[in-house]
Amino acid sequence: MAKNSGASTIVDVAERAGVSRQTVTRALNDMVDVSAATRARVIAAAMELNYRPNRAAQNMVHGRRRTVGLVLEDLSNPYFAELASALSRAAAERGWSVLLCDIGGDREKGRAQLASIVAGVDALTLTGCNQDTMDLLPEAVLRGGALGLPLLMLDGADHARLNGRIVLDVDSGITAALDHLVATGRRRIAFIDSESGPDDRRKVYRAYLEGHDLVWPAGTPEISAEESIEGGMEAAEQLVLRAPDVDAALVYNDVMAIGVLKAMSRLHRRVPEDVAVVGIDGLQIGRFVTPELTTLSIDKGELADVALDVLDRLLAGNPAAAGEAKVIGLSLVVREST
Amino acid sequence: MAKNSGASTIVDVAERAGVSRQTVTRALNDMVDVSAATRARVIAAAMELNYRPNRAAQNMVHGRRRTVGLVLEDLSNPYFAELASALSRAAAERGWSVLLCDIGGDREKGRAQLASIVAGVDALTLTGCNQDTMDLLPEAVLRGGALGLPLLMLDGADHARLNGRIVLDVDSGITAALDHLVATGRRRIAFIDSESGPDDRRKVYRAYLEGHDLVWPAGTPEISAEESIEGGMEAAEQLVLRAPDVDAALVYNDVMAIGVLKAMSRLHRRVPEDVAVVGIDGLQIGRFVTPELTTLSIDKGELADVALDVLDRLLAGNPAAAGEAKVIGLSLVVREST
DNA sequence: TGGCGCACCGTGAACGTTCACGGCCGTCCC
DNA sequence: GGGACGGCCGTGAACGTTCACGGTGCGCCA
Known part of the structure; x- marks a missing residue:
């Protein structure tokens, strides 16, 4: 038995095999300078004691790894x-x-x-x-x-x-996305925010709207939800309810945007004909939803x-x-x- | 400077601060028995030398962690x-x-x-x-x-x-899935396989077809593709081409099944009206594609x-x-x- | 037969940290 | 004034492994 309460060490194996530490090392690491008989004895002892080298100790001598x-x-x-x-x-x-x-x-x-x-x-x-x-x-x-x-x-x-x-760089990113939406004729552009994330994205969005004379007559809808697909769905439902004339939505991230896509489909709003959707993150999954998601991609x-x-x-x-x-x-x- | 080429150690800090190892430990770990002045000196020395404790050494004395x-x-x-x-x-x-x-x-x-x-x-x-x-x-x-x-x-x-x-347990799992498809009136049930995975799933599928008199008159279509959404799309295209009367597809996994869903949408085959799709894995994303994916879920x-x-x-x-x-x-x- | 080389094996030392212990000095109290 | 005590600090030892070295015994050859 190992004398300490925990796992067995190399000296336990050495004692059991009747050799020294170093010989155990040699036997178990396929090094030279061990006779076949000794090697077999060591391996047997190691198996009986269920010896596992201590990684911390090995890393200690072999230099630090990060x-x-x-x-x-x-x-x-x-x-x-x-x-x-x-x-x-x-x-x-x-x-x-x-x-x-x-x-x-x-x-x-x-x-x-x-x-x-x-x-x-x-x-x-x-x-x-x-x-x-x-x-x-x-x-x-x-x-x-x-x-x-x-x-x-x-x-x-x-x-x-x-x-x-x-x-x-949400600043230029979101500006590019909004430029794109405007260029394709969108005028009622909503932003679906995260309820827990920072609000820098919304700020850029708002500034853009003000700078481009796109502020909603009845006030820009303020929608935010959980950062999940469900959250995106709920937000989209809210959005069409509160702003039926919405024709584009920039969404806090792709995951939420996928929820928006799904909700739009349920609500029989065609994407992109009725409403355009842009996500943020550039997730691979965005290429596989229907329709494929336009997104602000992060490398x-x-x-x-x-x-x-x-x-x-x-x-x-x-x-x-x-x-x-x-x-x-x-x-x-x-x-x-x- | 540290005398060894690598990072500085606790004794480097000790020497620089003019104290012992133990005092460094005490100062840096907020222990008692250090005067404020000494603590400050030690901390300064540690900062100057950019001292980082060696995790391997710490783990070594604190017992192994798995x-x-x-x-x-x-x-x-x-x-x-x-x-x-x-x-x-x-x-x-x-x-x-x-x-x-x-x-x-x-x-x-x-x-x-x-x-x-x-x-x-x-x-x-x-x-x-x-x-x-x-x-x-x-x-x-x-x-x-x-x-x-x-x-x-x-x-x-x-x-x-x-x-x-x-x-x-693909055996009973796939049987349950096929039972379900049959119960909902499907008769031309295809299996979309992975081209790289093991073929046990296909075997169960085939045995089921033979045991339930569901073998395709013109031969069961043998489709396999890469384990990806793209692979699933390609497989689905192949499938409807080679077996236009297909009314259900059991797919090797959910990721491929999502590809199948997307391809069906492109090919204007309605799911589930024209063709039913069942995946395997029980991925969360399956709940968020349209239509939501029926699947054989793994816990x-x-x-x-x-x-x-x-x-x-x-x-x-x-x-x-x-x-x-x-x-x-x-x-x-x-x-x-x- | 002495020496050389080889096969095999063992013994400090080292890696860097923490733990257990002991030492010193000053203060306070009886 | 002496003993107790507390604040502060240092010294071995230990964790488990590998590296560098040294040693023993045997065979072989000159």
Whole structure:
């Protein structure tokens, strides 16, 4: 038996096989300088003790490798999934690892999860996390300071504790989208907002309307809903109810926009004939709904790359990276829904 | 400067601040027994040296924590995303961590990625990986043996090296789906297969047709395509071309089924009036396409739980778990497409 | 028969951190 | 004035593994 309560170590195996640590290492790692008989004895002992090398100890001697945590609320949301995919690939490109943390709906579970994750990472990236989610972070992380592990927001809102932030160029992006809608003859353009996200998108929209003499006579409809397909559906129903003459909708994100598409179909409003729909995010799924969704696309590969660059500089102690907000452009992808 | 080439350590900070290791630990971890002045000096030194505690060393003394790798080909595929979400949550429930590995399309990059991931995990779970993907694993892992790290397939095909496997009960699942189609009056039922996946689903389908006198007069159409929405679209086009009298299609998975839905819409075949469509997987997105997709749903939470159970037993050295194939049931969720 | 080389194996040391303990100095109280 | 105590700090040891080195015994050849 192993003498300590936990798993068995290499010396347990060595003792059982009647050899030294080093011989165990040699036998189990297919190195030279071990006789066949000894190797067999060691392997037998390792199996009997169910020996598993301690990864932490191995990493310790083999030099540090970098691990970055990715915190999100729901990976089954395709936006987060595509972002995670991009981050995983970009991280692999640099030899980093990404630790996944899907905190889900339960706050207390999420808190425990984050506390556990934090012990294993060198930095944390967050996406779609609002103030509530930030509060779930362990107090020691929140406090931050000199030793605090770098926190980077991949999008979404600002927060005092953040060491860096990637913001989307919603300004020119939304302007381009609205230009496009106007160019195709739309005049009653609504904006469907997220009820939890930041309100910068709505602000740009409003400014555009005012700047282009597009303000609704009876007041621009103010619709916002949950950031989900259901939310988009409900918002669309609200919208046509409150503004029957709407002929275009710019939607906070693609997921909600897909809900809008579905609701329009239910309400027998043809897209794009009766009403045009533009989403934001550039999700792949947008190409497969009917009609295919016009969208303001985010290059997630670029976003991931920039994020890792910032983290790299942060971890390297480059103070220039702290607090900086990198800007990512949006590109309008016109498909069938406009 | 740190004397070693890499990052600075706690003793570098200690030397610079003119204190001992332990005092640095105390100062940086908000412990007692440090004077304010000393604490400030230590923090300053840590900042100047950009000190970051070595996670491996910390984990080493604080006892091992379990990390399981999740290997998949493309997280932007919603099936993998939902699986990853479930696994992340189930793992968190047990205090385990999930290391994400989206290997993407590039074989060589994938190989490097896997080699890198393997150094940090205690076990590997795979999903949707065929023989080709398995070959990307490092030779040392493939060889396996006593010390080999446990490999578990979350679904998909068998492989010699696998220590465990979770199989879906396609038998009764597909039977239920076909029963449902027959009960709603369908007689020309096609099956759209994956060109890369295992062929057990098709076999069940064929046996059912033969057992229920549903074999097509001119031969059952054999359609298979890539496991993607595009693949589903192409398959559907093929299908209506080769079998214009088709009135139902059972599709290998939901992602392909969504493609089928889209193609049917393009071909002006109404779903479900002209042709019924049933997918497999139970993806959330199926509720948001039009019409909503009837599907054979997999409980991904259960799948993840079972997977971690198997890994737990495997890591605990329970030989009963090896080679065992746990079975997960499928439940038919009838929505609008049938 | 001495020496050389090879096959096989063992012993510190190191990785970087935390824990348990012990030491020193000043203050306060009896 | 001596003992107790508290604030502050340092020193081994330990976590589990691998690396670099050194050692032993045996065969082979000059």
